[in-house]
């Protein structure tokens with residue numbers, strides 16, 4: 001490859017290959033105008049370094065439009081009036097061809113009603129294509145971009161003096177460094193083949209650091225044993241972000257608004273770390289030291305996360321959040337909840353709050369209160385009030401502290417009031 005492997009795939013397609021059907025909209029993974037299919041999955045070309053695409057099957061609108069399915073999709077969009085300026089259309093065509101989930105595609109001029117009508121028309125006519133398994137990826141070991149094939153090779157590189165930045169899905173890192181990629185040395189870990197697989201033992205569920213949100217929300221194991229995590233994964237971003245973003249990246253990015261973190265916290269997850277010298281585990285409740293700060297040491301990798309299995313009998317749990325809109329919105333406040341139900345109330349209550357403190361917070365006072373008495377509407381309203389007071393939110397550009405306190409209280413009520421025989425409040 002002669003192209004600098006750090007160059008974004010979007011620029012390679014448009015500037016080097018002249019494939020200008022793939023559009024540059026936001027450059028930050030939000031609009032979907034740059035959607036291409038990589039091994040059949042919709043992904044944002046603005047968040048993929050070219051090196052990542054080496055060995056993958058990349059389909060752009062130019063290729064998709066030449067297929068029967070692509071033609072059916074384009075025809076339906078035209079017939080239903082789902083195209084005005086057309087800037088967003090190549091991205092929509094790619095997403096519809098891959099199954100019709102449009103959560104990661106924005107359109108500024110056509111009504112979504114018409115675009116959705118086109119999707120309905122098309123899905124009656126075509127079989128959505130399942131993604132193909134990614135083929136083996138060859139290792140790339142350049143000075144500014146490396147894509148090692150094993151954990152040992154990655155750790156060897158991390159042990160050198162080079163200022164490597166670990167790159168997983170890139171949905172945080174590449175957005176944060178959008179215009180300065182040429183200054184980064186990227187250690188792309190997505191071709192590492194010997195991370196543990198997503199699996200379960202008799203005691204626990206093992207989740208590889210590279211598990212994407214799509215992996216998590218569709219895994220029967222995660223759905224059965226780690227419900228709050230599956231729900232959180234289904235609420236993250238849009239489909240393109242869910243196909244790229246990883247649980248390891250969410251943890252190490254350490255945003256108080258990271259949606260996987262509160263879910264993992266109520267599940268009692270432990271983070272497994274590897275350096276060239278040792279393997280160690282840290283409970284997730286002790287991993288964060290501040291916003292964007294963790295106990296990950298220089299040269300260490302998160303390899304996997306372990307969640308102890310709790311028998312699902314009598315277990316109640318939820319993960320819920322509020323944002324400006326349902327998809328593609330950073331969380332303003334979130335609540336993860338897990339408890340065991342018994343005759344007169346709740347036991348083993350665990351609550352974690354997102355985006356209302358410098359790190360994800362636990363809410364021990366509310367949990368203890370809920371364990372002390374029956375599940376009446378009056379007591380639940382008191383618990384919600386207490387939860388709002390346990391939050392430590394600040395005013396920022398996304399929301400006010402007052403709103404966030406009320407939001408966590410509302411999320412608790414919305415999900416627990418039905419247990420007291422009351423309809424949920426909206």
Ligand SMILES: Cc1cc2nc3c(=O)[nH]c(=O)nc-3n(C[C@H](O)[C@H](O)[C@H](O)COP(=O)(O)OP(=O)(O)OC[C@H]3O[C@@H](n4cnc5c(N)ncnc54)[C@H](O)[C@@H]3O)c2cc1C
Pocket residue numbers: 028029030165166167168169170171172173174175189209210235236237238241244245246247248249250251252253257258259260296300301302303328329330331
């Ligand atoms: C449009 C958009 C919408 C989004 N919506 C949401 C949302 O709803 N909820 C949410 O929580 N997040 C959201 N995000 C943020 C992001 O998608 C997640 O935080 C994601 O999980 C990050 O994972 P990644 O694999 O992309 O991480 P990367 O960007 O690759 O890496 C993030 C950080 O983690 C480090 N890192 C990654 N993997 C490892 C590892 N195994 N070991 C050590 N260090 C590692 C990197 O060096 C970097 O510092 C959104 C992002 C975008 C662009």
Ligand code: FES
Pocket residue numbers: 023024025026027028029030031032033034035044045046047
């Ligand atoms: S250009 Fe907007 S998501 Fe890529």
Ligand code: FES
Pocket residue numbers: 082083084085086087088089106107108109110
């Ligand atoms: S048709 Fe103009 S942005 Fe969608």
